[in-house]
Structures are given as C-alpha cells and as structure tokens.
Amino acid sequence: EAGVAQSPRYKIIEKRQSVAFWCNPISGHATLYWYQQILGQGPKLLIQFQNNGVVDDSQLPKDRFSAERLKGVDSTLKIQPAKLEDSAVYLCASSLGTAGIYGYTFGSGTRLTVV
Amino acid sequence: AQTVTQSQPEMSVQEAETVTLSCTYDTSESDYYLFWYKQPPSRQMILVIRQEAYKQQNATENRFSVNFQKAAKSFSLKISDSQLGDAAMYFCAYRMEGGATNKLIFGTGTLLAVQP
Numbered sequence: 001e002a003g004v005a006q007s008p009r010y011k012i013i014e015k016r017q018s019v020a021f022w023c024n025p026i027s028g029h030a031t032l033y034w035y036q037q038i039l040g041q042g043p044k045l046l047i048q049f050q051n052n053g054v055v056d057d058s059q060l061p062k063d064r065f066s067a068e069r070l071k072g073v074d075s076t077l078k079i080q081p082a083k084l085e086d087s088a089v090y091l092c093a094s095s096l097g098t099a100g101i102y103g104y105t106f107g108s109g110t111r112l113t114v115v
Numbered sequence: 116a117q118t119v120t121q122s123q124p125e126m127s128v129q130e131a132e133t134v135t136l137s138c139t140y141d142t143s144e145s146d147y148y149l150f151w152y153k154q155p156p157s158r159q160m161i162l163v164i165r166q167e168a169y170k171q172q173n174a175t176e177n178r179f180s181v182n183f184q185k186a187a188k189s190f191s192l193k194i195s196d197s198q199l200g201d202a203a204m205y206f207c208a209y210r211m212e213g214g215a216t217n218k219l220i221f222g223t224g225t226l227l228a229v230q231p
Contacts, residue, residue, distance in 0.1 A: 003159075033218070042119070042206050042221030043160070056216035089158055101167075101210065103150050104219065106160035 002026065004107035006092050012113045018080035021110045025073070025094030032069055033104060034077050035091040043091055049075065082114045117142045119209050121222035128197045129230050135182075136192045136225045138207030145169075148210040150219065151181070151192045155203040163205070166190065194227075202229040 005024040013019050025032050030051055035043035046065065048056040051072040060067070064083070069075040079086055089111050093104035118141045128134035140149070151163040166174045166183050173181050178198075182191045194201055204226050208219040 031217075040223070042208075042223050043219075044221070045218040048216055048218060056218060091158075091160065093160070101148050101217075103152075103162040103165055104160075105162075106152075109158040111158070 004092055004094055004105050006090075006107035006110055008110055009108065010111050010113075012115060013082055015084055015114050016081040018078065019082055019112060020076050020078045021090050021092075021112075023075045023077070023092030023107060025075070025092070026096075026105055029094035029096050029105070030072070031095045031097070032075050033093045033095075034067060034075070035093065037089040037091055037109070039088070046077070046090075079112075082112075084114050087112055087114045117144075117209055117211050117220050119207055119220050119222040121207055121225050123225045124223070125226045125228070127228045127230060128194070130197055130199060132197055133193060133195045134197055134227065136194075136205050136207075136227070138190045138192070138222055140188050140190065140207070140209045142188070142209065149181075149183070149190045150208040150210065151179070151190075152206045152208060152221075153201075153203045154206060154224070160206070164192070197229050199229050199231060202227055 007022050032049040034046045037043040046060045047067045049069040052069045067077045089109040091109040093106040095104045120139045147168045149166045152160045153163050164176045164179050178195045180193045204224045206224045207222040
C-alpha cells in the first residue's frame, strides 16, 4: 500500500511569513495526526483528526497554527506568522482505526527552517 | 501526566553484536501499549515493535525483542546481530488513552551507531 505522503520536503522562510504543509494519509485510514519534532527532541502531537473532526488540539498554538482535514482525507497544517522557534520537522501520521493500538504510519516529514 | 524517559542519548555497537536501548515510563494506567520506533536520516518513523501491557510475554520481531518489566515501568529494546542498516535514532513511545484521543508520547530518543 502507498505510504503517508507529505510535501514539501524542505521549506525555508523568514520569520513572520506564512507556510503550509500538506499530508495525504494512507487510503482508508480514519485517524490523522500532525506531530512537531524539534531538533533533539521526540515528536509532540499538535493535532489529531478523526475523519474530518478534531479530537485533540490541546498542544496546537492556535494563535498562529491552524489545520484542517477536508472530506476526511487530505490535511493541511498552516503557520501564520512563523516564529524562529517553529523551526522543526513536521510529521504527519495516520492509523486505520480510532484506537491506534497497532501504532501509526508516518510520512517522511517536512523540515521547516525559520530564519 | 505520562512521561517517557530515554536516558541514553547515544549508543554504539559493533556489527553482529547485541545492543540494548533503555526506556522507562510513568503512568497510573494498568492497560496500555508501548512502541519502539526507528527514525533513519530519511526522517520517516518506522515501527519496530509493539507491546501490549496486559501481555506478560515479551514481544519479538526477528532480531528485535523487548524486555518489558511492568512493575518497574521499564521497556528496553534489544537488537541482536546488529547490522549497518540498524543505525538510526530510536524512540520509545507510550500510547496515552483519554477520551477520544490516543496520542503517542515519545521519549527524547537514542542515537544508535553501528561500527563495521
């Protein structure tokens, strides 16, 4: 089966600019996650979607980050305006069921550098 | 709050040898899931092995096995017959359950180098 697709692979922007990341999960996977991985740290959940509804966005900085999942398939994560501390790898993952007890399938991520 | 601790920032092993990566976690739950993920330079997180807390038997996947000590809240990963392709960052993760969310909480990772 095709994996989780993410684009772009790399992005460099100046602070205060906006940026968007795209994710296409594995076909049929109901649950989609966006994780932020800062250099030297483990990934941290930003937002979790169940189909096209949000079930957890408690760690999402809502003053600058937004995310949507259209029609329960593709998802976009946006940052506006970006700060230096947003430099990180943004990982998208999906899981077949709601429970995620078999783990998630991750994409290769987008490396964002804010200068 | 659930936390995951990996106390070894870096480890090194000779090719064909065995290495053990450590992980401890903190939780008040009795039923949960634990995972080890591998992250090579390509950045994609790859599931290595999973353990269900209600199972006493340690999980194994080919050269990878775990030592799950529930009472001690310890979940170490053993890699046998290490290969050059095993070189990567390894993350231990705890699956947190609370309402509709089932997010994974990750440790800070262990960078494994494999020497030829």
